[in-house]
Amino acid sequence: MTAHLAPLPAETTRTALAPIVLEVENLGLGFRNADGLLPIITDVSFTIRQGEAVALVGESGCGKSITASAVMGLVPDHAEITGLIRLNGKEVSGLPPRERRKLCGRHMGFIFQEPMTALHPTLTIGRQMTDTLRHNLGLGRAAAMDRAAELLDRVGIPRARDILKGYVHELSGGMRQRVMIALAISCGPSLIIADEPTTALDVTIQAQVLDLLDEMRSELDLAMLFITHDLEVVGDFCDRAVVMYAGDVVERGASADVVHHPAHPYARGLLDAVPSHDDGRRRLSPIGGTVPPVGQWPDGCRFAPRCARADEQCLTRPALASHERSDVRCWHPLEGAA
Numbered sequence: 001m002t003a004h005l006a007p008l009p010a011e012t013t014r015t016a017l018a019p020i021v022l023e024v025e026n027l028g029l030g031f032r033n034a035d036g037l038l039p040i041i042t043d044v045s046f047t048i049r050q051g052e053a054v055a056l057v058g059e060s061g062c063g064k065s066i067t068a069s070a071v072m073g074l075v076p077d078h079a080e081i082t083g084l085i086r087l088n089g090k091e092v093s094g095l096p097p098r099e100r101r102k103l104c105g106r107h108m109g110f111i112f113q114e115p116m117t118a119l120h121p122t123l124t125i126g127r128q129m130t131d132t133l134r135h136n137l138g139l140g141r142a143a144a145m146d147r148a149a150e151l152l153d154r155v156g157i158p159r160a161r162d163i164l165k166g167y168v169h170e171l172s173g174g175m176r177q178r179v180m181i182a183l184a185i186s187c188g189p190s191l192i193i194a195d196e197p198t199t200a201l202d203v204t205i206q207a208q209v210l211d212l213l214d215e216m217r218s219e220l221d222l223a224m225l226f227i228t229h230d231l232e233v234v235g236d237f238c239d240r241a242v243v244m245y246a247g248d249v250v251e252r253g254a255s256a257d258v259v260h261h262p263a264h265p266y267a268r269g270l271l272d273a274v275p276s277h278d279d280g281r282r283r284l285s286p287i288g289g290t291v292p293p294v295g296q297w298p299d300g301c302r303f304a305p306r307c308a309r310a311d312e313q314c315l316t317r318p319a320l321a322s323h324e325r326s327d328v329r330c331w332h333p334l335e336g337a338a
């Protein structure tokens, strides 16, 4: 008798058996102010396996960066966090700040949209890289400098030894982002968090930086949380996608499914707002209205005021539930969407 193997679910193709590096479970974050607790994100859950890139997608103000900050343990004192964050199986959200920083410095690398804010303007690039390497890996000065040069070389920066003696303002935007990538991978992390890493770059440089990130992910078997508002990049670059709207996860699934067959009307709307390369004449249809600011979310479905499918049921908050290909937080998801 021939054994028939069940096909793998689409969401686990590349890294089905790889260990889970990051688990975010029912994460909530609010800011305490005079009026009480102002929720910023609610009930955010996703996982990232070794070697896998997971996109966090949504318009500006949806809570993507604050989700990343919570994972990194870099939130202001007046923030209140609920839920769980596990890194390589270890619960980190309850750790004392010092221990948390130590763990994160060693096991997580960060890449931000604007390297000028993340890199020090008056310290040489060599000093910044060697400080990180010495602090986290306990390397001596010379060994750290050798390793820094190797890393710059690895991320495609020519004349690494000269660059190490220079300052960040002397570099182009693309080269700065390469330095950020070198720093992010310098201590052998298991997770990289990249928050809109190419948004500030020219289109051709964007492609080069994305290629480099993809190469690093695959070569170093890194888990990657990739934050973007660009659905096209998600389809090309990420295994899975988590779509956020007004502090909520509204759709979650394999990126090919979410990008080509979105089930949440918001994900569909994001897709319709992407310029098509196949047909330059296609008119863009941006989603009408704007993301409600924190403190002004509707009680039911937060997308309902902008949604053509909304009805009375949407005055009640929907749960994230499995629907056809993905998990969707919607009372009226799109059926067999194409």
Ligand SMILES: Nc1ncnc2c1ncn2[C@@H]1O[C@H](COP(=O)(O)OP(=O)(O)O)[C@@H](O)[C@H]1O
Residues within 6 Å of the ligand: 031, 040, 058, 059, 060, 061, 062, 063, 064, 065, 066, 067, 076, 293, 294
């Ligand atoms: N330190 C803060 N204090 C108060 N509100 C904040 C703070 N940081 C972010 N927010 C609010 O939280 C929401 C989500 O912000 P953010 O995570 O930066 O969104 P995104 O990265 O998706 O653009 C926004 O409405 C923003 O105004």
Ligand SMILES: [Mg+2]
Residues within 6 Å of the ligand: 064, 065, 066, 195
């Ligand atoms: Mg952001």
